[in-house]
Amino acid sequence: MDVDLRQLRCLVAIVDEGTFTDAALALGVSQAAVSRTLASLERALGVRLLRRTSRSVTPTAAGVRVVTHARRVLAEADELVREATAGQHVLRIGYAWSALGRHTPAFQRRWAAAHPGTELHLVRVNSATAGLAEGSCDLAVLRRPLEDRRFDSAIVGLERRLCAMAADDPLARRRSLRLADLSGHTLLIDRRTGTTTPELWPPDSRPATEETYDVDDWLTAISTGRRMGMSAEATASQYRRPGVVYRPVRDAEPVAVRLAWWRDDPHPAAQHVIELLTALYREA
Amino acid sequence: MDVDLRQLRCLVAIVDEGTFTDAALALGVSQAAVSRTLASLERALGVRLLRRTSRSVTPTAAGVRVVTHARRVLAEADELVREATAGQHVLRIGYAWSALGRHTPAFQRRWAAAHPGTELHLVRVNSATAGLAEGSCDLAVLRRPLEDRRFDSAIVGLERRLCAMAADDPLARRRSLRLADLSGHTLLIDRRTGTTTPELWPPDSRPATEETYDVDDWLTAISTGRRMGMSAEATASQYRRPGVVYRPVRDAEPVAVRLAWWRDDPHPAAQHVIELLTALYREA
DNA sequence: TCGGATCTATACGCTGAAGTCATGGATGTG
DNA sequence: CACATCCATGACTTCAGCGTATAGATCCGA
Numbered sequence A, B: 001m002d003v004d005l006r007q008l009r010c011l012v013a014i015v016d017e018g019t020f021t022d023a024a025l026a027l028g029v030s031q032a033a034v035s036r037t038l039a040s041l042e043r044a045l046g047v048r049l050l051r052r053t054s055r056s057v058t059p060t061a062a063g064v065r066v067v068t069h070a071r072r073v074l075a076e077a078d079e080l081v082r083e084a085t086a087g088q089h090v091l092r093i094g095y096a097w098s099a100l101g102r103h104t105p106a107f108q109r110r111w112a113a114a115h116p117g118t119e120l121h122l123v124r125v126n127s128a129t130a131g132l133a134e135g136s137c138d139l140a141v142l143r144r145p146l147e148d149r150r151f152d153s154a155i156v157g158l159e160r161r162l163c164a165m166a167a168d169d170p171l172a173r174r175r176s177l178r179l180a181d182l183s184g185h186t187l188l189i190d191r192r193t194g195t196t197t198p199e200l201w202p203p204d205s206r207p208a209t210e211e212t213y214d215v216d217d218w219l220t221a222i223s224t225g226r227r228m229g230m231s232a233e234a235t236a237s238q239y240r241r242p243g244v245v246y247r248p249v250r251d252a253e254p255v256a257v258r259l260a261w262w263r264d265d266p267h268p269a270a271q272h273v274i275e276l277l278t279a280l281y282r283e284a
Numbered sequence C: 001t002c003g004g005a006t007c008t009a010t011a012c013g014c015t016g017a018a019g020t021c022a023t024g025g026a027t028g029t030g
Numbered sequence D: 001c002a003c004a005t006c007c008a009t010g011a012c013t014t015c016a017g018c019g020t021a022t023a024g025a026t027c028c029g030a
Helices: A005-017 A020-027 A031-045 A061-089 A101-114 A215-223 A233-238 A270-283 B005-017 B020-027 B031-045 B061-089 B101-114 B215-223 B233-238 B270-283
Strands: A050-052 A057-059 A090-095 A119-124 A139-142 A151-159 A161-166 A186-189 A208-211 A229-232 A244-248 A255-262 B050-052 B057-059 B090-095 B119-124 B139-142 B151-159 B161-166 B186-189 B208-211 B229-232 B244-248 B255-262
Touching: A005 A020, A005 A031, A005 A050, A005 A057, A005 A061, A020 A031, A031 B061, A057 A061, A061 A090, A061 B031, A061 B061, A101 A119, A101 A233, A101 A270, A151 A270, A161 A215, A161 A233, A186 A215, A186 A229, A215 A229, A215 A244, A229 A233, A255 A270, B005 B020, B005 B031, B005 B050, B005 B057, B005 B061, B020 B031, B057 B061, B061 B090, B101 B119, B101 B233, B101 B270, B151 B270, B161 B215, B161 B233, B186 B215, B186 B229, B215 B229, B215 B244, B229 B233, B255 B270
Parallel strands: A090 A119, A090 A139, A186 A208, B090 B119, B090 B139, B186 B208
Antiparallel strands: A050 A057, A139 A255, A151 A255, A161 A229, A161 A244, B050 B057, B139 B255, B151 B255, B161 B229, B161 B244
């Protein structure tokens, strides 16, 4: 004997309409059905909810409380339905550290022009799949290959690697650096989501590394001059901060920017996004 | 094709258990039933919620949102049931201006001793029936007869009428007053819930009256000396305020304190409350 | 005061939703 | 490659829930 939304809808309709008969009309069922449904709700709860006279119906004290609560439950349920069906027209693209860098505004503009019916959400999720595995996005922008066979990905562009350092660091005076320039320093990296690993350096000249899990941490440590950072171009344009400068590392291989999706059921818009992004990265 | 709690419970169970089979076990139904129920939910919402492989089940982006929301709906529904069944053990007694005055503590003490399983709530509701008609209480303490035939009431005690005035009013120096002493003043009264009406005075010596709807208003106007008030004893003990003094009015007929309830379905505890209150009022 | 109007509760028969059982297809695994 | 595991589906069954009809209660106006 379990409570059910049908019963709650019935109760609310009776209280709103004032009589079982009118509630039946509003619900599009017979008066007998309303009577039975409410009786079953009262039986399930073990409480009399309505005081019936042949003239009108008024809720008991318990009824008032239940009706109030029932309205909340029904509103929540309706919103669930609305959200689920409306969510059809939202495309969520996840990213871990940085999204599309300087291409972000152009991408959003072009998407809106091409798909006026589908809202675009860029969501930041700090996980290896940028929320793809967690279900918080439909597509993900990643900057390293995905070994997980459940996902597939396509390279949409290449980005230079930049070194992030304090503005008053001696290296900041140079226009660009080489990998070797960082050998003696300590690099702050994010193993889960980041693009930088010690393997970029030849085995004998690897810089020391330290682990971080958060962009803000990373920036703070760099701006105080305690640590160096290395990242893709997009990070530089998305996380500008006073006291932190970015310099290209000439001899570091570029970062491949990937769009990823679930191998089975790829999002219908995936192909469009790939094309759009590839075009953008090719342009500039 | 409407969403219903059964479907939501099914969805949540699948996500929690990880497979349809385990969810079926947890729900106590067959695996086939789970499969069908979830299919019907997906059909109702028009969205694929779960990604099925032969190994495991993971929610889609839409699925994650719906599951999150579904948990909220289910929690609300569970609380509704809990609240409705637990509410059995609460007795709500409403009052408009003042409850039981100096008898309140003794009443609560004795009630708790006699009915340890039933909590007693005294709730203030500013309406003619002190919340009885609105369903916010099971019983009501009233201080005037109820003409509404839907309710019944019993007199549980009598209280003196007191006049409320500013502490520095000349009348405050007297131990007690007479009705005639108020003739020249303006009385602040609450027609909806109050006990005082001009009819207490002979037609030729009625004081001027002015309407109020709130005890705080009333007290403030009185404490500044702008108005006089008249009320039952309980008000004096419940609303003491610096600058306001209460003096008995010797020749005013006492106020009957009533306990009221719905004529049909009187609260099971009504008789006990009447007896308890009658005893208390007789004692002192 | 009595008949009609109005409202809720209940009996009865029927339909379809939801469950079980059995089985097929897909997919990893030893 | 046989096997284990998991989801989907067809066939069948059951009972919850609906509509119709009607009884019972109460109010209202003549």
